[in-house]
Each structure stands twice: as C-alpha cells, then as structure tokens.
Amino acid sequence: MTNEIYDLLDGGRLLPLVEDFYTIQGEGYHAGKPAYFIRLGGCDVGCRWCDAKFTWNAKLYPPTPIRDIVERAASLPAQAIVITGGEPTLYPLEPLTASLKDRGLEIFIETSGTNPLSGRIDWVCLSPKRQQPPLPEVLARADELKVIIETPDDIRWAEENASHVSGHCRLYLQPEWSRYREIVPVLVEYAKANPRWNISIQNHKFMHIP
Numbered sequence: 001m002t003n004e005i006y007d008l009l010d011g012g013r014l015l016p017l018v019e020d021f022y023t024i025q026g027e028g029y030h031a032g033k034p035a036y037f038i039r040l041g042g043c044d045v046g047c048r049w050c051d052a053k054f055t056w057n058a059k060l061y062p063p064t065p066i067r068d069i070v071e072r073a074a075s076l077p078a079q080a081i082v083i084t085g086g087e088p089t090l091y092p093l094e095p096l097t098a099s100l101k102d103r104g105l106e107i108f109i110e111t112s113g114t115n116p117l118s119g120r121i122d123w124v125c126l127s128p129k130r131q132q133p134p135l136p137e138v139l140a141r142a143d144e145l146k147v148i149i150e151t152p153d154d155i156r157w158a159e160e161n162a163s164h165v166s167g168h169c170r171l172y173l174q175p176e177w178s179r180y181r182e183i184v185p186v187l188v189e190y191a192k193a194n195p196r197w198n199i200s201i202q203n204h205k206f207m208h209i210p
Contacts (some may be wrong), residue, residue: 008063009063009091009092010063011092011094011095012066012091012092012093012094012095012096012118013065013066013067013095014063014064014065014066015040015063015064015066015069015091015096016040016041016042016058016061016062016063016064016091017038017039017040017041017061017064017069018039018040018041018054018055018061018085018086019037019039020036020037020038020039020069020072020073021036021037021210022034022035022036022037022076022078023035023037023204023209023210024203024204024207024209025080025082025204026202026203026204026205026207026209027146027172027174027200027201027202027203027204028125028144028146028170028172028174028200029123029125029143029144029170029172030080030108030123031200031203032203033080034077034078034079034080035078035080035081035082035108036072036073036076036078036080036081036082036105037081037082037084037210038069038073038081038082038083038084038096039052039055039084039085039086040055040058040061040083040084040085040086040087040088040090040091041055041056041057041058041060041061041085041086042055042056042057042058042085042086042087042090042091043055043056043085043086043087043090044087044090044114044115044132045087045112045114045129045131045132046131047129047131047148049148049150049176049177049178051177052085052086055085055086056086058086058090066095066096066099067099069096070096070099070100070103073100073103073105074100074103074105078105079104079105079106080105080106080107080108081100081105081106081107081108082108082109082110083096083097083107083108083109083110083121084109084110085110085111087111087112087114087115088109088110088111089109089111089113089114089115089116089117089118090115092118092119093109093118093119093121094118094119094120096119097119097120097121098119098120101120106122106123107119107120107121107122107123108121108122108123108124108125109121109123109124109125110125110127111124111125111126111127111138112126112127112128112129112132112134113126113127113128113133113134113135113138113139113142114129114132114134114135115135116135116137116138117137117138117141123143123144124138124141124142124143124144125142125143125144125146126138126139126141126142126144126145126146126161126165127145127146127147127148128145128147128157128161129148130154130157134161136164139161139164139165140164140165140166142165142166142169143168143169143170144169144170144172145158145161145162145165145169145170145171145172146172146174146200147161147172147173147174148174148175148176149173149174149175149176149179149183149186149187150176150179150183151179151183152183152186155173155186155187155190158171158173158197162196170198171196171197171198172197172198172199172200173187173190173191173197173198173199173200174199174200174201174202175187175199175201177202177205180201184199184201187199
C-alpha cells in the first residue's frame, strides 16, 4: 500500500467498492450460510480463469464511504460478512471491519494471501495462487485453505501450501469451473485416499445466484 493510495482512501474510510449484496455463501467451509458480500476492486494476481475479471482495475470503482456499506449491511438479517475481490488485502480494512464488528457482525475474508492482513477478521479463507504465492504470515493465519484445481498437477501445489498452515486449518480442493467435469473425478479419488482434504464446489453457480 503506497502512501498516495492510503491518503486517497482516507486511511480506509473510503474503499473501491465493486458491489455489495446479500446472498448465500457458495464455497468452502461456510457453504450454504447466508452472508453479505462486500466486493472490492483491484487485484495483484490476475488468474486467467478468474470469474471476476471485471474487478481487476480498481480505477473503475470510485472510492465509496464505508459508512454507506456498513449501513446497507446492517439493515439486512445477515449475521456474516464476506470481504472479497479482487484482492481485498490491497487496502487498509481496519475502519471497515471495526464498524462492522460494532454492529455485531462476523467477518470473513477471501484472499490469495499476497499482502498482510489488516482489520478485525474472524475467519480467513486463503486461496493461494502459483503465480504469486501467499505470505507465510497469511498461511499461518488461515482458517481455511481452498485451492483451485485446474489440472491434476495443481494438487501438488495444494499439498505444498497445506504443509505450511496450522493444524486447525480446514483443507479444500475446488475444481476450476470450466474444468469441472474433468477434474471432479480426480479430486474425489484423491480425497478418498487423503481424507484430511475436503472437496469444495461452487454451489452458487448450480443455484444460479450471485
């Protein structure tokens, strides 16, 4: 985070909001849980199979006052907040998370782990990417390791990351959506042989919800 960007965002009281909405969490440990999603613009990783490429250019999303975001979130029955992107750790999240916690909300973050975590976060879902590996400090903090599997070789990358997380971290292999039919049978057999791993699928895509 450069000082210039930090100043532009008023220390995190403004954030480049792409969208915020109430839905059902579709992936990982909290799949099926109602949650309010806060999606921030900007990404420093850029996966070719990303299904949210529209978020990558943060300049497309003018800084939004976090008080507006918090008021919308608090006006709904949601008990959980998911901060995602893009890559949300590009920004100082202390003001946003403090305001949400003041409203009694539980806070989850979805990150590739390329930058230090900030703010008051209850659950860290780490989805590491080969082209820009996660920081050791984020691996150590992860509550959930969710690795996207595009080819069988990606399982080795998943195991490499799993060797650096804590013993309480839940482990998930998730098929890349466009390769779902080819990859799921591979993951089923791997998880059966290595039962510390679970399989995550993108339930929201089957349910046709955001």
